[in-house]
Every structure is written in C-alpha cells, then in structure tokens.
Amino acid sequence: MSSLEQLAEYSDGGFSNLSMARTRTATRIADTRARLAAVPADPDACVALFGSWGRRELTDHSDDDWAIVVNGAERPETQPAAARIGEVLGGGEREPGVRGTFGNAVFCDHLVDRIGLDADDNKNLTMRILLQLESVAVVNDEVHRACQSRVLDGYLDWSVKDYRPPRFFLNDLVRYWRTICVDFVGKEREGSGQKWALRNLKLGTSRKILFASGLLPILLCHRYVASDIRSFLSRMLERPSIDRIAWAFIELGAIDAGIRAVGAYDRFLEMIGDRSVREELEQLSRKEAQRSASFQEGRRLGEELEQGLLALLFETRLEPMVREHGIF
Amino acid sequence: MVGSLNFVNSPLLAEAPPPLLEHHPLGASTGYMVDLRGEWPRLVEEASRVSSFAVELAALGEDELPGLLDFLAGDPPLPFRYLSAHAPSKERIQSEVEIVAQLAELPQLVDSIVVHPDQIEDPAAYAALGGRLVIENMDARKTAGKRVEELTQLFEALPQAGFCFDVAHAWSVDPTMALGEELLDRFAGRLRHVHLSSLSPQGGHVPLTGEDEGLFAPLLSRCRDVPWILEAEPRLH
Numbered sequence: 001m002s003s004l005e006q007l008a009e010y011s012d013g014g015f016s017n018l019s020m021a022r023t024r025t026a027t028r029i030a031d032t033r034a035r036l037a038a039v040p041a042d043p044d045a046c047v048a049l050f051g052s053w054g055r056r057e058l059t060d061h062s063d064d065d066w067a068i069v070v071n072g073a074e075r076p077e078t079q080p081a082a083a084r085i086g087e088v089l090g091g092g093e094r095e096p097g098v099r100g101t102f103g104n105a106v107f108c109d110h111l112v113d114r115i116g117l118d119a120d121d122n123k124n125l126t127m128r129i130l131l132q133l134e135s136v137a138v139v140n141d142e143v144h145r146a147c148q149s150r151v152l153d154g155y156l157d158w159s160v161k162d163y164r165p166p167r168f169f170l171n172d173l174v175r176y177w178r179t180i181c182v183d184f185v186g187k188e189r190e191g192s193g194q195k196w197a198l199r200n201l202k203l204g205t206s207r208k209i210l211f212a213s214g215l216l217p218i219l220l221c222h223r224y225v226a227s228d229i230r231s232f233l234s235r236m237l238e239r240p241s242i243d244r245i246a247w248a249f250i251e252l253g254a255i256d257a258g259i260r261a262v263g264a265y266d267r268f269l270e271m272i273g274d275r276s277v278r279e280e281l282e283q284l285s286r287k288e289a290q291r292s293a294s295f296q297e298g299r300r301l302g303e304e305l306e307q308g309l310l311a312l313l314f315e316t317r318l319e320p321m322v323r324e325h326g327i328f
Numbered sequence: 329m330v331g332s333l334n335f336v337n338s339p340l341l342a343e344a345p346p347p348l349l350e351h352h353p354l355g356a357s358t359g360y361m362v363d364l365r366g367e368w369p370r371l372v373e374e375a376s377r378v379s380s381f382a383v384e385l386a387a388l389g390e391d392e393l394p395g396l397l398d399f400l401a402g403d404p405p406l407p408f409r410y411l412s413a414h415a416p417s418k419e420r421i422q423s424e425v426e427i428v429a430q431l432a433e434l435p436q437l438v439d440s441i442v443v444h445p446d447q448i449e450d451p452a453a454y455a456a457l458g459g460r461l462v463i464e465n466m467d468a469r470k471t472a473g474k475r476v477e478e479l480t481q482l483f484e485a486l487p488q489a490g491f492c493f494d495v496a497h498a499w500s501v502d503p504t505m506a507l508g509e510e511l512l513d514r515f516a517g518r519l520r521h522v523h524l525s526s527l528s529p530q531g532g533h534v535p536l537t538g539e540d541e542g543l544f545a546p547l548l549s550r551c552r553d554v555p556w557i558l559e560a561e562p563r564l565h
Contacts, residue, residue: 011517256516257553263517267459296436297459303410303439304520307353311553 003239003247004262011259015266017273018057018242025056032138035088039139042079044071046140046147049089050102054134055209056240059273064089065096066138068105069131071147078105080139101126108147112154115172122179129176133214134241152233162225165325166233170218177211188286197284197295198272204302205268212309213241216248219313219321245309252316254308261308268301348524348541348548349562353410353555355382357523360533360560366392368399372406378562380407382521382555384442386414390421393430400435410439410555412462412521417444424453432456440520442492445473451485462520464492465511468500469531475507476514483518490520493551495544496527496559508547522551525559533559 004022008014029049036047048054048069052062066089068078082104096102101123111128114120132151137144155169184203188196217236221229236244242262249258272278277294289295313322356378358364358371365371368385375383383406387393393416413434416427424447431441440462448454454461463482466473473479474497483489491511498508512519525533526540536544536558548556 012514013517254552256512256519256550259516260519260553291436293436293458300439300459307553315552 003243003250007246007250007255007258007262010255011263015262017266017269018262021052021057021059021269021273022240025053025058028058029053029136029138032088036080036085036139039080039084039088041139042070043140044143045069045078045080045105046071046137046143047080047085047089048131048135048137048144050130050135052206054130054136054240055206055242056136057206057242057269059269061093061273061275061278063096064091064094065102066090067102067127069108069127069144069147070105071108071143071150073109074107099123108150111147112150115154115168122183125172125176125179129173129210129214132237133210148237149234152230152237156230156233160226160229163222165218165221165321166229167325169233170215170325173211173214173218177207180207195282196286197289197292197298198278198281200286200289201268201272201281201295201298201302204299205265205305208302208305208309209241209245209265213244216312216318217244219318219325220248220251222321249308249312252312252318254312254316257308257311257315261305261312264301264304264308268298268305271298271301348536348545348556351548351552351556353379353381355379355384355408355410355412355555355557356562357384357386357414357557357559359384359386359388359414360558366395368396369404372404376407378558382410382412382557383408384412384414384521384557387416388414389418390416390427392416393427397430397433400438406437410521411437412440412442412555412557413438414442415444415447417447420447424449428453428456434460440490440492444470445479445482446470448473448482451482454486454489457489459488459490461486461488462490462492464494464523465497467494467497467527467531474501476510479511479515483515489518491515491518492521492523493519493547494523494559495547496523496525496533496540498547499540499543500527500531505543505547512547512550516550519551519554521555521557522548523559524548524556535560535563537563 004015004018046069048067050065052058066085068080068082068085070078086103090096090103106127110124111131114124128151131148155172156166159168160166181203184199217233221232224232246258246262249255280294284292284295312318356375358375361371361374364374385396387396396413415431434441438460441457441460442462442464443454444466445463446466463479465479493511495508498511499505501507524536526535526537528534
C-alpha cells in the first residue's frame with residue numbers, strides 16, 4: 001500500500017482525485033510506452049516525462065513535458081530524434097513549454113558536472129531537479145534510473161556526514177525553488193507571463209509539492225549515518241512526490257495536518273481538471289484574479305497545503321532540523 | 329524505518345509543545361470587542377494588535393452585516409493572511425435567503441464564513457457560499473449542531489463546507505473531551521480553523537484559563553496547521 005493510500009485511510013473520504021489521476025497516469029504511461037516501443041533508441045538514451053506525469057497526477061489537460069535524457073556527454077544527434085518523439089508526445093494543447101526546456105535532448109554529463117556557476121543555466125538546473133524529483137521514463141527505464149543515480153551521487157560526495165542532511169543537495173533544491181519563484185515575477189515583467197492566474201496557483205500548489213517532496217527526505221537524512229544516506233534518499237525518490245509527503249506526515253505523527261494538506265491538494269487537482277475552470281484561469285489577468293471565485297478558491301487551497309507543510313516542518317521533530325539547516 | 333535502514337531518533341528532539349498562545353497563526357475575533365461594535369476600522373486595528381496574521385470579523389447581529397459589507401467593499405488595506413467572517417448568530421429578523429444573499433456578497437478576500445448550525449433551516453440555501461462556508465460545532469445550550477451525527481447531516485447536504493472547531497463548545501457538551509476527539513476524527517479533513525476560549529458558567533466566551541489550556545492541549549495539538557481564533561481577550565498571565 002502506498003503512503004498516499006495509508007494516509008487516505010485516516011481521512012473521511014480519501015483522496016479520490018489523486019487516486020483517479022494516479023490510475024489515469026499509469027494507463028497513459030503504459031500506452032505511451034507501447035506507442036514508443038518500436039522507436040529505435042541509443043542504448044544510453046531514455047525518454048522521460050516530467051511534471052504531472054512524474055507526480056502521477058495527470059489530468060485531461062496536462063502538458064507533455066518530455067525530454068530525451070542521454071547518460072553521457074553532449075553529442076549532435078541522438079536516437080530517438082526529438083522530431084520522432086514529437087510525433088507521439090506534445091501534440092495539440094499538450095505542447096511542452098515554450099522556453100525550450102522540454103522537447104529536446106539533455107545530457108547527463110552536464111547535469112552532473114555543471115552544478116553551480118555560470119554553466120549551470122536555468123534549463124540545466126531545472127532538468128537536474130525534475131529528473132530527481134518528478135520524472136518517469138517511457139523509453140529505456142534503466143537509463144533513466146542510471147541518470148537519476150548519477151545525479152544523486154553528484155550531490156553526495158565526501159562532505160556528507162553522519163546524521164546531517166546533505167547540504168549540497170539541500171542548497172541546490174532550495175536554490176531551484178527560489179529560482180522558480182523569482183522567475184515567475186521575471187516572466188511577468190518581461191511580458192511573457194501569460195496564464196498568470198493558473199501559473200500562480202501552480203506555484204502555490206504543485207510546485208510547492210515538488211519542493212517539499214525533496215526537502216522532507218533531505219531533512220530526514222539527519223536520522224542516518226553517512227553510509228545509509230544514499231540508500232535512504234534513493235528509496236524515497238523512487239516514490240511519487242505526494243507519497244514522499246504523505247509518508248512524512250505519517251512518520252512524524254502529523255496525520256491530521258496531513259489529511260488536510262493532501263486533501264487541499266486533492267481538491268486543487270479536481271479544480272484544474274475541470275475544463276471550464278481551467279479555461280477561466282488561463283484567461284484571468286492578475287487584476288481580474290483578485291475577484292475571481294475560482295482563483296481565490298485555488299489560492300485558499302494552496303494556503304491550506306502550505307499551512308499543513310509548515311506544521312510538519314515547524315511543529316514536529318523536524319523543527320530543529322529546519323532551524324539548523326533550513327535558513328543558512 | 330525505511331526498508332532495512334535504521335535511523336536514530338534523538339531524545340533531544342522530543343517534542344515540547346509550546347504554550348497555546350504561541351501558536352501560529354493566531355488571530356482575534358472582533359466578537360469580543362463589544363465596545364467597538366460596528367466600528368470596523370477600529371475593530372481591525374484592535375484585532376491587528378493581537379495578530380496581523382489571522383482575524384475573524386464578527387457580524388453577530390444582522391444589523392452589523394451591512395456595515396461589514398460596506399467596510400470590505402472599500403478595499404481596506406488589511407494585513408491578515410487568513411480572514412474569516414462570522415455570520416449573524418443572534419435571533420433572525422430577515423429571511424434565511426436574504427441573510428445568505430448578503431453573506432455571498434462578502435468579497436473573495438474573505439477566506440471563510442462561519443455559520444452556526446442552529447441558524448440553518450434550509451441547508452440548500454447555503455450552497456451559494458461554496459467552499460467558504462464553515463460550520464461551527466455548538467455548545468451545550470443549543471438544540472442542534474453539537475454532536476457528530478448532527479453535523480454529519482449538514483456536511484452531507486453541504487459537501488464543500490468546512491468545519492470550525494470550537495473547543496470550548498465541545499467541552500461544554502462533554503467535559504471528558506471525548507466529543508472533541510470524535511469531532512476531529514470525523515471532520516479532520518474539513519477543519520479550517522479553531523475557536524479558542526474558556527466559557528463562563530452562563531456559557532459566554534471568557535479568556536482561556538490555565539486549567540482549560542491544559543485540558544484542551546491534546547486536542548489542539550491535532551490542529552497545529554490551522555488558524556486559532558481567540559473568542560475572548562488573550563490572557564495576560
């Protein structure tokens with residue numbers, strides 16, 4: 001039984017939207033794997049999907065954020081070619097984002113060797129974090145796992161200590177979270193902030209889930225000796241984001257808060273799965289959003305999720321870890 | 329434990345619950361500020377002194393609701409991150425439909441609208457409040473809305489509604505606090521905020537006593553993630 005299902009057993013009505021989304025995602029992953037099964041692929045290349053695919057939370061309107069991830073150095077051509085994958089994924093309204101992060105080849109050597117400094121651009125940082133925290137392979141699963149393993153090893157060097165969260169990983173994760181928050185405003189200022197309301201709500205919900213699903217396992221490394229930290233993180237990161245969070249709520253005895261936090265996220269998923277609501281949110285300007293019942297309901301759900309996560313971080317045995325490692 | 333990995337759980341990290349009034353987010357209900365009733369800017373100022381994070385703007389009499397609507401329509405710069413409004417709970421003069429229509433006009437910055445279940449005659453009328461509707465458990469003097477089964481009926485009729493846990497009301501019905509546990513067990517997923525105070529022998533809200541602080545602590549530890557609204561002045565000592 002997954003941690004999400006365990007937490008659901010404590011609640012009155014369960015998390016039906018998350019549960020349905022997980023079933024839907026499993027079906028779509030199986031279907032996509034079948035459709036791509038005959039596509040020739042280099043032995044060191046996989047095709048991975050990110051975002052709601054990786055979180056196992058597909059709605060009927062989710063984007064296909066995909067990339068070819070190569071376990072090696074940059075090279076001019078890969079098999080499969082991006083164009084071939086684009087025939088199967090990302091059609092119509094499922095087109096991946098316009099900033100070029102997805103729909104291309106990504107090279108694991110860059111993800112591992114370019115952590116920090118100028119060469120670690122926004123795309124590289126995004127790919128490294130998403131690969132770890134919310135991705136799933138639809139071609140060459142073993143290559144995907146190998147890349148995840150390399151990235152994790154890239155964080156866990158000699159500096160990892162007994163009963164200490166791995167600082168390098170923690171700092172990169174926090175940096176990513178703050179980067180997407182700052183970039184949200186940056187996009188608005190440069191005039192590329194379309195779909196302001198929907199993106200704002202996602203920042204307060206699914207992006208927060210992404211961050212917390214990395215932060216919690218990293219902080220909980222304080223329970224382990226250095227030689228066990230890699231194994232703990234690896235097992236945690238195999239689970240979908242929301243399972244890591246549900247597990248933490250149960251593990252730290254904050255079940256009531258967990259029911260409410262995950263319940264709020266479950267309702268948010270229902271909300272954005274409704275085509276008419278989603279279309280309304282896509283059209284709202286920042287000013288209009290303040291008076292929109294749909295936007296404000298989404299904002300409230302984001303607040304409930306956040307308050308639950310904050311209670312987990314500050315009202316349980318995690319609090320000393322947050323104090324010790326979360327700010328400086 | 330995860331798989332075969334063993335972890336340490338240092339006794340140094342044992343929980344030591346903080347005093348109740350150190351909870352965050354905490355807020356004041358303007359309902360106890362009787363001398364300022366109807367003077368919304370001053371009520372907000374007074375509530376901000378208790379906390380700028382959460383507040384409950386209480387229009388406990390029907391005649392207070394239009395003033396609250398006017399005040400909020402002016403887009404006052406409020407500091408609160410969580411804003412609750414308490415619907416009229418005293419003897420009704422207008423029809424239920426008229427009251428709900430006014431409540432529905434509360435601007436979207438209002439996160440929750442607290443309604444007493446003994447004021448609800450036709451639950452369907454409140455569906456217009458959507459997820460902002462929050463139903464509070466009642467005290468021993470009331471004829472309805474005290475126990476799990478009574479509230480369950482309402483929540484079945486109003487599935488989007490949230491729950492406001494008035495811990496002192498639960499105590500007045502069952503001083504063993506078993507009812508409070510049942511309410512939190514049953515409606516955990518709906519809980520939006522807590523009402524916190526002690527009760528006078530007449531059933532009025534009075535500052536939280538030291539005795540009640542200890543008595544309520546186990547239940548309140550289950551509500552650490554939601555705002556606690558003080559229904560009486562904070563106790564200074």
